[in-house]
Amino acid sequence: MSLRTKFLLAFLVLTLTPLLAFGAISFYLVNRTHHEDITKIQQQYIDLNRSEILRFFQEDIFAQNLNIVVPRSQVSLPLNCELEPLFQQTFDLTPALQEVTLIAAVEGRPISDPEQCKESGISETVPVGKELISSIRGGQLSVDASRYHADTEKFKQASAGQNYISAPYATLSGPMVTVAAPAYNKPPEGEKPTVLFVTTAEVALKPLVEDLVRQRLGETGYFMLLSETGNVIAFPENSALEGRELFPKSAFAERILSEKTSLVRTSDVYRGMQGKEVLGAATHIPEIGNWIVIAEWPVEEANAILPTILWQIALFTMASAIALVLASFVVARAVIGPVRILAKGAEEIGRGNFEQKLSVHTGDELEELSDTFNEMAKGLKRLDELRKEFVFIATHELRAPATAIKGYLDLIREAGVELPKTVEMPFQRIKQVNDNLVHLVDDLLEIARAEAGRLTVDVSPQELPPIVDEIVASLKVVAEPRKISLVIEPIQTPFPKVTADPDKLREVLMNLISNAIKYNRDGGSVTVRLETKGQEILTHVLDTGLGIGAEEQKHLFEKFWRSDDPDVRKQTGTGLGLFIVKEIVERMDGKIWAVSEKGKGTTFSFSLKIA
Known part of the structure; x- marks a missing residue:
């Protein structure tokens, strides 16, 4: 593996690894943060709706209308003439009230007060739990002496001084609930008030439902209101669903129905009421019978922007990776380029070419090495010139005596002189060695001429x-x-x-x-x-x-x-x-x-x- 390849691999590993890790972490954090943001939005809306529902009952229904204080100190039932303006005021202030009934909470007869109004039409003693008077919206006051409420849960709870809200029930005009509240006298200072009668009312939830279903999470997210048992009180798509047990039996639903807490619970993806995959959040309202407010936001819309963000991160990561790859080649070239120049220079010197001059301008140790290399080449060139000069001079000096010896040997042979056998063999060896020497000298001269540029050819x-x-x-x-x-x-x-x-x-x-x-x-x-x-x-x-x-x-x-x-x-x-x-x-x-x-x-x- 070449140094360039090793450098590229090391550079890419050291740069791409953190980049890819950053991309992966960004993907994870964006997904997690987005889910947390969706959850926060759902929690805020659910808390707002919970507050509105509580305000509807605690302020609009009970505080303004049903929690009545009769302006008298006696512990006695009020006269009908005293109750008529209360009824009218109640219906005027709260359109949601459809029917109001007063039930005696103490035994006795209404006290007559000529200065106030005529004597009550009730002459006999009124027992606890007997209906005193009732009225429906748009109708007149009526008295049904045969109706007793002493054994009802609403009367028991209200006569004990607590507000009462029943489970919702369905009617042709929409979901309704029954509420009951105590009505007190105004005792002298230092004495406790007494519950004189109980006010019950049938409350239409339609205004509450319409306000709830009008709200949206984005374009398609919606809210639902369920009873404690899971019956649908409010659902945006079809009012016919109201009152039916249609809440899906998912793990999230089972967990919500089993809990009794006002904390907002969130869920992962599940199939919602509309059959779509949704992100859900819910909370209980224990103050009004553990009703449940649920927000469902279809995943398709809730996560609509998420692919765009993730795609942008992916594009950024890929663009950065490509830029790093390109940069790695540039950096590798900048680092390896001078090394290659030095390697090529060493190769040329190995071939005997000392004329070259390396040009490396990096401003670092590589440039210093290049300058040292050039100085070395100059020294080697000088040594090579001295060697060539020595070879040329030496071969010239050797050629004359070697040629002379060859001439003398040839003269002896041409003279026809018969040599003794003891001399013939040494003579032949001397001639052979001299011929080899002459040949070597000729070759060295040829090389010397070639290296000096003096080898000529006449083509x-x-x-x-x-x-x-x-x-x-x-x-x-x-x-x-x-x-x-x-x-x-x-x-x-x-x-x-x-x-x-x-x-x-x-x-x-x-x-x-x-x-x-x-x-x-x-x-x-x-x-x-x-x-x-x-x-x-x-x-x-x-x-x-x-x-x-x-x-x-x-x-x-x-x-x-x-x-x-x-x-x-x-x-x-x-x-x-x-x-x-x-x-x-x-x-x-x-x-x-x-x-x-x-x-x-x-x-x-x-x-x-x-x-």
Whole structure:
């Protein structure tokens, strides 16, 4: 894995992980906060409705109308003439009252007061619980002496000094309840008031219901009012539902019906009265018989804005992730770019190119390293120049005595002097060693000229086949002792001329074919093939020799490189031949390459332009 890839992965992990975590946490918090906001809205509306319902009963019904105080100190029943204005005032103040009845809470006869009004029409003693007088809205006062209420719950509770509200019941005109409240006298200071009679009334809940069902949570959210047992008192869609046990038996409903608390309870999603999935909240009103106020908000509307918010978070997260990915490439390029420049510089120095100058401007340690690298390159360049100068001088100094020794040896051989046997063998060794030295000196001079830019080629149109024939013929004497066959494949005539320096071309062919013989097996073969390809002539030298491994092929054309293969090391060589061949071919505007497989032979090829 490259350094750039590692840096990108590390950068992306360190940046994307917090971003994705932020996105996930945002999703969670938005969902949770949204649900909490919905709950708060429902709680506020439910508390408001609860307060309105309590105000309706405690203030409008009881405090203003039914909790009557008779302005007399005696513990006696009031006269009918005293009650008539009370009835009229009650109906006027509270439209919800439909029927009002007064029931005696003390035994006795109404006291006559000529200054107030006429004597009551009741002459006998009135027992506790007997109905005194009643009236319906729009009707006259009436007396039904046969009606007793002493055993009713409403009378018992009201005569004991407590307000009473019955369970709601359905009528053709809508839901109603029965209420009862005590009526007191006004005793002298220091004495407790006495309940003289009980006021009962039939209260229409229609005004309360209409106000409740008009309210909305958003566009589709609604409120319901249920009795303690779950009967529907108010529901916005259909008044026919009122009074029926239609509240859905969900887990939320069962929990609400089983609890007796005024705390607002909320729920998760359930199927509501309209058959839709809703978010619900509810509370009891223990002051009026544990009625239940419920708010149901369809999930579709309550969460309508949630997908938009979540989508915006997702878009932000994705956009940020894309920006971070792009930024990671920019940062990686800024960080890895100088490292690559340094790596490329080191590679060029490894190839012997000391002319380059690295340009890194990062203002940090990498720039300092680049400057140090350039100084090092300058030093290496100077050392390389000194080396080249030394090689050039040394080879020139060696060439003269080596050539002179070769001349003397040749003169001795040409003179026909017969050497003693004890001298002949050392003589041959001296001549062979000197020939190798001369060859090495020539190669070093060739390299020195190439590196100094003084290797010259004089190209012109040349007939390639005759030159190949000449080189092959001269090397047969080397191949025959090892029974290596030299073959030139037939070519199509006329064969085009090649653009080359004839002497340098002979040097290239001599080097490649002699190598093919040197590193071949006894009884093997060397084949020379010529072909044209486009505007080039390709020359191939194929052998059936030792072959070269894939890793070693990378170093074939380097100076002084030789294979570590023991079979190769048995042959003498300097490792300079192929380097010189490459320099010559490239100076003639050509290319050279090799294809080989270990143990199966090698093919060296070079291309030159057609003249």
